Amino acid sequence: MSARYEQDRCAHASLTVRPFQIRGRFLTALALRIENKAMDAGFFEALDDHLRATPQFFADAPLVIDLAKEPGLADPKQLRDLVDNLRRRKLLVFGIQNAGLLKADVLLSLGLIPIHNGRDAPAPNEKSVRASRVEKLLPPDNRTVVAPVRSGQMVVAERGDLTIVGSVASGAEVIAGGNIHVYGTLRGRAMAGVHGDDKARIFCRSLDAELVAIAGLYQTSQTLEAAGPDRCMQIFLKDERLHMEALA
Amino acid sequence: MTTQLMEEPPLGRVIVITSGKGGVGKTTSAAAISAGLAQRGYKTVVIDFDVGLRNLDMTMGCERRVVFDFINVIQGDARLKQALIRDKRIETLSILPTSQTRDKDALTKEGVETVLNELKEDFDYIICDSPAGIERGAQMAMYFADEAVVVTNPEVSSVRDSDRVLGLLSSQTKRAETEGADPIKAQVLLTRHDRGRIDSGEMMTVEDVLEILAVPLLGIVPESQAVLRASNVGTPVVLDGPSGAATAYEDAVARLIGEEVQMRVLADRRPGLFQRLLGRTA
Numbered sequence: 001m002s003a004r005y006e007q008d009r010c011a012h013a014s015l016t017v018r019p020f021q022i023r024g025r026f027l028t029a030l031a032l033r034i035e036n037k038a039m040d041a042g043f044f045e046a047l048d049d050h051l052r053a054t055p056q057f058f059a060d061a062p063l064v065i066d067l068a069k070e071p072g073l074a075d076p077k078q079l080r081d082l083v084d085n086l087r088r089r090k091l092l093v094f095g096i097q098n099a100g101l102l103k104a105d106v107l108l109s110l111g112l113i114p115i116h117n118g119r120d121a122p123a124p125n126e127k128s129v130r131a132s133r134v135e136k137l138l139p140p141d142n143r144t145v146v147a148p149v150r151s152g153q154m155v156v157a158e159r160g161d162l163t164i165v166g167s168v169a170s171g172a173e174v175i176a177g178g179n180i181h182v183y184g185t186l187r188g189r190a191m192a193g194v195h196g197d198d199k200a201r202i203f204c205r206s207l208d209a210e211l212v213a214i215a216g217l218y219q220t221s222q223t224l225e226a227a228g229p230d231r232c233m234q235i236f237l238k239d240e241r242l243h244m245e246a247l248a
Numbered sequence: 249m250t251t252q253l254m255e256e257p258p259l260g261r262v263i264v265i266t267s268g269k270g271g272v273g274k275t276t277s278a279a280a281i282s283a284g285l286a287q288r289g290y291k292t293v294v295i296d297f298d299v300g301l302r303n304l305d306m307t308m309g310c311e312r313r314v315v316f317d318f319i320n321v322i323q324g325d326a327r328l329k330q331a332l333i334r335d336k337r338i339e340t341l342s343i344l345p346t347s348q349t350r351d352k353d354a355l356t357k358e359g360v361e362t363v364l365n366e367l368k369e370d371f372d373y374i375i376c377d378s379p380a381g382i383e384r385g386a387q388m389a390m391y392f393a394d395e396a397v398v399v400t401n402p403e404v405s406s407v408r409d410s411d412r413v414l415g416l417l418s419s420q421t422k423r424a425e426t427e428g429a430d431p432i433k434a435q436v437l438l439t440r441h442d443r444g445r446i447d448s449g450e451m452m453t454v455e456d457v458l459e460i461l462a463v464p465l466l467g468i469v470p471e472s473q474a475v476l477r478a479s480n481v482g483t484p485v486v487l488d489g490p491s492g493a494a495t496a497y498e499d500a501v502a503r504l505i506g507e508e509v510q511m512r513v514l515a516d517r518r519p520g521l522f523q524r525l526l527g528r529t530a
Contacts, residue, residue: 148462150415151408169411169460187460 030058031097032086033066044085051089058091064115066097076106083110140178148184149174159195170210179203191218192235202235207244217242258291260368263375263504264393266417268409270380272401273439276475276485277497278377279307281397283484284501286341290372293332295363296346297389298379299354305345308335309482319347322359328366337487342371352385360388382416391421396434397466397504402441402452407460410436414463435466437500441513442471467500468513469493 036043051058065082079102086093095115096107107114143157145164151171155162162176167184173191174180180192182204193200193215200214211220214237224244232247265278275298282294295318296304305311310333316326321344328344335341344367347354367374378389390396396417400410414434423429438454445451458465469475474491478484486494486501492514502509 147418150418151411153415153419166462167460170408171412172415185459 027062029062029064029095031064031066032091033068034070034082036070047089061092062095063091063093064095064097065093065112067100068098076102079106080110083112142178143176149188151188168209176200186212189213193237198237200237203247204233206230207233207235212242214242258368258370259372261373261395262364262368262393263373263395263397264378264390265375265397265399266378266386266390266413267380267399267406268382268386268413269401269406272399272406273469273475274380274399275303275307275377276479277397277399277437277439277469278304278375279484280486280494280497281501281504282373282375283335283338283341284486284497285373285375285505286335286338287486288501288505289340290505291340291342291370292373292375293342293344293367293371294375294377295344295367296377297355297385298377299346299385300348300351301379302346302348304377305333305343306482307479308343308484310335310343310345311482314345317345317347318363319350319354321363322354322356328363337483352379352383352388355384355388357388357391361392364392382412386413387416387420390417390432393417393421393432394423395504396432397500398434398436398461398463399439400436400457400461401439402446402454402457404452407452407457411461414461435464435504436461437466437469439469440471441468443513465511466503467496468511469496469500470513 063086065079065086079096083093093112095113096102097115099107099112099114102114104114138159140160141158142160143155143162145155145162146166148166149155149164149168149172151169153169154173154175155164156174157176157178159177161178161181162174163181163183164174165183168174168182168186168188168190170187172188174182174188175191175194177195177200178192178197179200180190180202182190182202184204185206186202186204186209188209189211190202190204190209191211191213192202194213196215198215202212202214207224209221209224211218212224212235213219214235217237217240219242233244234247235242235244237243263281265274265281267274275296278294282292286292294304294308296302297318298304299319302317305314313333316331318331320326321328321331331344333343333345335343344363364374376389376393379385390413398410398413398417400406417432417434418424421432423432436458438457441454442451446453454465454468470492472485472491472493474488474493475485478488481488485491486497488494495514499509499512
């Protein structure tokens with residue numbers, strides 16, 4: 001419904017005398033797009049209903065007629081009828097969009113300005129604003145996966161611990177804001193504390209990982225300490241270094 | 249060849265033979281498994297999904313009988329009955345070849361579904377021979393599957409690709425997307441198993457492979473001269489005389505239809521009557 005209308009005029013006034021100033025001006029207008037060819041009583045009834053429902057919305061707002069959907073309406077007689085009807089409803093019609101072949105003097109006699117390059121503005125989205133506010137208040141969201149994580153899969157627990165009951169294959173990624181527990185062999189990549197939590201830890205039944213990281217500090221398989229096979233391991237940060245420790 | 253006719257309505261099970269990696273034996277396995285099922289009297293059709301690189305018809309020895317293909321049927325240029333090729337050796341076996349001149353984009357989800365639904369009305373087992381890779385052809389082959397046979401060689405890259413495919417089977421298929429449906433029953437078929445190379449540490453052991461893939465084992469097919477020989481003469485390996493590979497595929501087929509068969513790996517060294525008897529008593 002709403003449209004932004006850019007008014008842009010060039011002035012050729014003499015530079016010596018300046019009784020006025022020319023300024024660029026933006027103004028917001030509503031666009032009334034006609035979607036239905038039949039401009040009968042039904043059309044105006046529907047319009048009246050709409051006006052009654054939101055009277056403030058239309059008060060004092062400049063209005064543009066848009067014929068994009070119905071170029072057939074660009075006929076002087078029908079247009080005059082439409083404009084008269086709109087003005088009778090106290091709508092401030094001042095322009096017309098997509099008027100097609102209508103002559104400038106016809107539009108002038110109706111008091112309408114032909115408008116080009118107007119763009120529809122998107123309706124403001126209140127939901128997204130609200131959602132971002134709510135996100136900060138959400139409790140931690142732990143995640144448990146009771147299947148092996150396959151090569152090429154990525155499992156993320158954005159705000160909490162991630163527990164995998166099964167192995168993590170090479171080429172798979174497990175990512176958590178908190179701790180990561182793997183009840184199987186960790187062969188892929190594991191990243192714990194991805195939002196900077198340096199208290200996060202990684203636990204696994206057997207360690208053969210491509211990469212482990214905590215709070216952004218990582219080690220790849222080449223630098224991983226050789227641990228005995230089938231030993232439960234925990235990985236944690238201490239003095240800004242990754243430590244790997246066998247659990248019992 | 250003995251084939252018994254069955255009176256009950258067809259089972260209409262769709263089984264995809266897939267692997268991710270190329271050259272591991274998908275088409276050989278698809279040919280052998282479908283021939284094995286048909287030998288047992290099940291009405292079986294095997295579909296080639298490798299559009300543009302069709303090989304199944306050669307493995308099955310019917311490349312000179314292809315007139316219409318799978319893509320013709322999908323695009324409505326031919327009826328299914330016109331495209332199906334009935335095997336000359338086994339009455340219950342049919343082949344639906346694919347096009348060599350088109351590419352995988354010719355496969356549409358709706359088209360594949362229509363063809364599969366039509367086949368389900370006539371066949372007990374519909375074997376989908378997937379192309380290598382995880383792109384459109386492979387996705388279409390696995391999408392409507394009820395079961396999957398993941399063909400794997402005992403080496404690292406093949407196992408890793410199979411693992412990737414198992415992930416796709418559990419996420420990018422109709423059964424995975426349908427709420428409340430049973431997941432696809434996936435089993436691994438280990439091919440090109442070579443005792444000597446495993447003992448010398450060149451190949452992964454069966455236990456290692458299963459530990460990584462974490463799905464049931466359908467069978468172990470030994471590396472065998474018989475496979476190449478059968479492929480060259482256009483015969484599924486189970487129909488090409490006794491061999492360790494043929495026995496392994498027969499065992500795999502038995503397990504596929506729910507029989508309990510003990511896992512065994514026969515070497516190829518002792519051909520002849522003795523081994524033939526072993527193969528039959530299973």
